[in-house]
Amino acid sequence: MTWCSRRTLIRGAALVPLAATAADEGARQAERYFPSHGTYGHRTLSYDLHLAYDPAAGTLDGRARIQAVADRPLRQVELDLAGLTVHDARIDGAVVGPGRKRNKLVLPVRRPIAAGTPFTMEIGYGGRPGPVRTPFGQIGWDRTGDANEGTLVAAQPLGAPSWFPCNDRPDDKAEFTFRVTVPRGHHALANGALVDRSRRGPTECWTYHHPGPMAPYLAALYTGRFTHDTWEARDTSTGRRVTGRDAYPTYLSRRARYDLARQPAMFEVFTGWFGPYPFETYGAVVVDAELDQPVENQTASVFGRNHVDGARTWETLVAHELVHQWYGNSVSLRDWRDIWLNEGFATYGEWLWSEHIGEDSADTIARAAWHTLARRPQRLRIADPGPDRIFDDRVYNRGACTLHALRLTLGDDRFFALLRGWHHAHRGGSADTAAFIAHAGRYAPTAVEPVLHAWLHEKQLPPLPPARS
Ligand SMILES: [Zn+2]
Known part of the structure; x- marks a missing residue:
């Protein structure tokens, strides 16, 4: 194999990750969910x-x-x-x-x-x-179907x-x-x-x-053989135009094109709710393999061939992976313990999208999710679910219900300002649950802190606040 030639690339601004200090390194490493991965x-x-x-x-x-x-x-x-x-x-x-x-x-x-x-x-x-x-x-790393190599x-x-x-x-x-x-x-x-x-x-x-x-x-x-499509969308918070690029196996083109077609509309409405899109581009890549779940790889989410059917059956997941670009990718986790900050937000983004397109409202979906959660054993603290439960569906749904409870407590204007402010404060960095509770407390401290404590740190499922008229 020959190698690519090295070319000088224009470097982005120096971005400095969080520093660890020598004194707390051992303790920080030990308290992480997967201490055998990574070093301080x-x-x-x-x-x-x-x-x-x-x-x-x-x-x-x-x-x-x-x-x-x-x-x-x-x-x-x-x-x-x-x-x-x-x-x-x-x-x-x-x-x-x-x-x-x-x-x-x-x-x-x-x-x-x-x-x-x-x-x-x-x-x-x-x-x-x-x-x-x-x-x-x-x-x-994995290989896709033989035909695609x-x-x-x-x-x-x-x-x-x-x-x-x-x-x-x-x-x-x-x-x-x-x-x-x-x-x-x-x-x-x-x-x-x-x-x-x-x-x-x-x-x-x-x-x-x-x-x-x-x-x-x-x-x-x-890698492999793909058909590529580009699309343009406007970041409504800045006026910037962003070019998106999707890729899929040619034989899935018709289905994938239809299923992904509302990404520019999602992009425009999400930049209104969440603030400026944090990266230079975005796109969905459909691979010639079956995946359990799509994954929000940064600027290039991956979907399996089983996630496209030409009927938008999995459009909520298209929304979910795009929301992760703000919450999960731009604002990262301090540790996997804080996974609800990724999955609760992306799941709530699905519910907001459903409401936006005139299907079930976030309130309807939240109340249905609450009833399902209420029938399950109350054994999970979603702010610390345990290393083996970071992808438990209760983390996703109770996390999204937590945000809905916040929305009902604060009202829409303050709630969406809180979401935008959370991304603005931690864009390009990493954050944890304590930082989120402190952030939310700036919007309505006496009202919000008990709500978040009950939803995040207690095992027993709290009631959802009454719907706003
Ligand atoms: Zn997710």
């Missing part, structure tokens, strides 16, 4: 991934250039990487001997890197990538190490560049904007750049 030893500024994929062999040759900053004195640097073989590594240009410990890649450094010092890692790696075993099943990435929450070395924490967000070489006739799609496409002999290199910042689990690469 460093934070990442950028990933520059050179990837050459051979669909006939199913092999990936990778070279990752990762810029990071030490958050404490480092004698070794830890990254997450599953399955693939590392054949060389350098730190600041010096060759180092990589070590492996399960799904950890450990790079020793000759002289300790002082806290606050930026450094650059270069890692050559490769092999036959595949999904990694997690408590949520096999996730990450394609690949996909659906890595939420722990699958990112299946295809590149990373600091796999949801709150370590960075800028990304992807330079992907595939045989001519195959396509490559990744997060962000396509900035270059160049042919070299029998291969073609597709270069994407995404200033992000983006958590590793939301990084995506799709």
